[in-house]
Amino acid sequence: MSNAPSPIIPLTISALLAELTDYTIPIYQRNYAWAAPEIEQLIQDVIDYAKSSPDKRYYIGTLVVSADTSKARSAFITVDGQQRLTTLFILHAVLRQKYGSVREQHMKLRFQCRPLSDDTLQAIANGNIAKGRSAYATTIMAAYDICQLALEDKLTLERIDIATFMHYFYEHVVIFRVGLRQDTDLNHYFEIMNSRGEQLEKHEVLKARLMGVFNNDVEGARYRACFARIWVACSNMNRYVQHSFPKQQRHYLFGDRDWNKLTIASFDDLVSTIHPEEGIIEGTGVSLSAILSDSDKSLIPVEQDDDNERFHSVINFPNFLLQVLQLEVGTVEIPLDDKRLLDLFQAYMPDEKDERITFVKSFIFHLLKYRFLFDKYVIKREFSTEEDRWSLKCLRWYSPKPNQETVGYVNTFEKSEGAVYSDNRRILMLLSMFHVSHPMQSSKRWLHAALWYLSQQSEVHAEGYVAYLERIAKSFVYDLHLATDKQNGYLTMIHQPVFSRRAASRLDPDKLRFGVINNNLIFNFLDYLLWSKHKDTNNRIRCFEYTFRHSKEHYYPQQPTHPEDIIAEKHLHAFGNLCLISHERNAQLNNALPVDKRKYYSNDKPIDSIKLYLMMQYPHWHIKEIEEHEEEMLDLLKAHM
Numbered sequence: 001m002s003n004a005p006s007p008i009i010p011l012t013i014s015a016l017l018a019e020l021t022d023y024t025i026p027i028y029q030r031n032y033a034w035a036a037p038e039i040e041q042l043i044q045d046v047i048d049y050a051k052s053s054p055d056k057r058y059y060i061g062t063l064v065v066s067a068d069t070s071k072a073r074s075a076f077i078t079v080d081g082q083q084r085l086t087t088l089f090i091l092h093a094v095l096r097q098k099y100g101s102v103r104e105q106h107m108k109l110r111f112q113c114r115p116l117s118d119d120t121l122q123a124i125a126n127g128n129i130a131k132g133r134s135a136y137a138t139t140i141m142a143a144y145d146i147c148q149l150a151l152e153d154k155l156t157l158e159r160i161d162i163a164t165f166m167h168y169f170y171e172h173v174v175i176f177r178v179g180l181r182q183d184t185d186l187n188h189y190f191e192i193m194n195s196r197g198e199q200l201e202k203h204e205v206l207k208a209r210l211m212g213v214f215n216n217d218v219e220g221a222r223y224r225a226c227f228a229r230i231w232v233a234c235s236n237m238n239r240y241v242q243h244s245f246p247k248q249q250r251h252y253l254f255g256d257r258d259w260n261k262l263t264i265a266s267f268d269d270l271v272s273t274i275h276p277e278e279g280i281i282e283g284t285g286v287s288l289s290a291i292l293s294d295s296d297k298s299l300i301p302v303e304q305d306d307d308n309e310r311f312h313s314v315i316n317f318p319n320f321l322l323q324v325l326q327l328e329v330g331t332v333e334i335p336l337d338d339k340r341l342l343d344l345f346q347a348y349m350p351d352e353k354d355e356r357i358t359f360v361k362s363f364i365f366h367l368l369k370y371r372f373l374f375d376k377y378v379i380k381r382e383f384s385t386e387e388d389r390w391s392l393k394c395l396r397w398y399s400p401k402p403n404q405e406t407v408g409y410v411n412t413f414e415k416s417e418g419a420v421y422s423d424n425r426r427i428l429m430l431l432s433m434f435h436v437s438h439p440m441q442s443s444k445r446w447l448h449a450a451l452w453y454l455s456q457q458s459e460v461h462a463e464g465y466v467a468y469l470e471r472i473a474k475s476f477v478y479d480l481h482l483a484t485d486k487q488n489g490y491l492t493m494i495h496q497p498v499f500s501r502r503a504a505s506r507l508d509p510d511k512l513r514f515g516v517i518n519n520n521l522i523f524n525f526l527d528y529l530l531w532s533k534h535k536d537t538n539n540r541i542r543c544f545e546y547t548f549r550h551s552k553e554h555y556y557p558q559q560p561t562h563p564e565d566i567i568a569e570k571h572l573h574a575f576g577n578l579c580l581i582s583h584e585r586n587a588q589l590n591n592a593l594p595v596d597k598r599k600y601y602s603n604d605k606p607i608d609s610i611k612l613y614l615m616m617q618y619p620h621w622h623i624k625e626i627e628e629h630e631e632e633m634l635d636l637l638k639a640h641m
Helices: 013-018 036-052 082-099 115-126 138-158 162-171 186-195 202-211 218-235 247-254 267-271 288-292 317-329 338-348 353-377 423-437 445-455 462-481 490-495 521-534 583-589 594-600 610-615 623-639
Strands: 009-012 022-025 058-067 075-080 108-111 173-179 380-383 388-391 393-401 404-411 551-554 578-581
Touching: 009 013, 013 082, 013 162, 013 173, 022 082, 036 058, 036 082, 036 138, 036 162, 058 082, 075 082, 082 108, 082 115, 082 138, 082 162, 082 173, 108 115, 115 138, 138 162, 138 551, 138 583, 162 173, 202 218, 202 317, 202 338, 202 353, 218 267, 218 317, 218 353, 267 353, 317 338, 317 353, 317 445, 353 393, 353 445, 388 423, 423 445, 423 462, 423 521, 445 462, 445 490, 462 490, 462 521, 521 578, 521 610, 521 623, 551 583, 578 610, 583 594, 610 623
Parallel strands: 022 075, 022 108, 058 173
Antiparallel strands: 009 173, 058 075, 380 388, 393 404, 551 578
């Protein structure tokens, strides 16, 4: 038998599904783990390409497989790409069951030694979820729900019909199937695949293009060295940028014996630290030739600090590059779509040589500037030994004893770590509200707003930052999502120096009904208003934290167990009966009556939603309570217009 690898085969989704082929996900791979950010991004990518390039193919990635010769028919063991393959399988099931897709499916997908996951996939494929959702794998059922909700919301928002989406999805989305040699040690290969990081990505191509504008002389070499230093330092979004510079350079760049402010004002300031005669970066002992040769791994060595696993960024590096480009471009709105990273930068690169150099020098300096502001004034997810929480902290140098240096992470706007009444906590609440409402990288206009505001301040004060973030939240909610007439785009709202008073008549109550609400920010902003109102008097509300909740739940159920308990849609789908919870909770509580939901949320369970918490304070819940609660919530929204 030949050990030659199978050819690389491009398969449309239609062709993938139509093959008489079994795919098995082996036990050594992690279980299905994609959630709303990844699934929504996949659907958004398909929509983007269907609209912008309807006749071109969209290459969605690779599926690495090994032939399984133990099966009677064509069969593969899935080595890499199972998360994407499983999602495509689930999305096809949604299209078939909800939208009437008639595409043939002979392909089968199975989990090895995971009967719960396997049963769930088969139930979804057959459209027969008969046992009740608690009997199935939570993450897969959640993905099924997310696909349904995201499709409905995005098709409406992007104004694309389902027939167009399905045609493009099945006929133009392509996945590459790559076969391995049959003598490959799959466990070892899988370990390598999970630890690799050497693929040439778009941002690496962009880096080479931008560095290429500098001349091939000594001055150009210094420019390229400093450019590379900044680029590499900024590219690891999960560690504070100071840690990616040598210790002596931290004192120069971020304040001597401080490390908490950016002291340079331009790219040339950074270049001036290089001794042209010696070609050595000041304070490092590393030559330019060492910096410029080989790969990024040969750059200036840095200490092994512990924040690389302690903190997790809310955005990845390619999308952060687009955020900086948007800030550089100004009032021209660009798509925050990293698939178009190279094209978007090319569109704004000047043609003339000197202007290109000026553009690149300005961009790389501002990349460092905005990255510093991002680390100091934008939330991260912080992982400790016992829990993970949102944090808003800055890095500071200090010397606890003579001749002893260390760094610490302290709340950006005060020294106390546990202040629940502080401006630091209020800013953290606002930023996490924006982030969980817009989990996709391409939808983080709020981050552009925050960075733009921060860049305009000679000194950032908590009160002003809070006021600006609240104004942006109101603009997004009242002038975009709930307005009877949408007057402004994102950039106009972000850059508008004075926010006009809004008339209550501009708020369209019909946009608050189930099936019409187009953004979870509405629920999350209302929770922020409720938190602000009740945090001083209610400890459970005071301790509320935002989580990723994407399921719009009916507190009074749509399909109660007894038909006589059904209420009219006018009340069922009213805003007063709706709240935002996780897909997992929705699966568990979907058809439970309010009295049973109250029992589930015992006093020791964290609050999913402040709005839901207040709804559960009613001893009874029916039409009268729905109307009363809705009026109270609408009054609160109108009071803050």
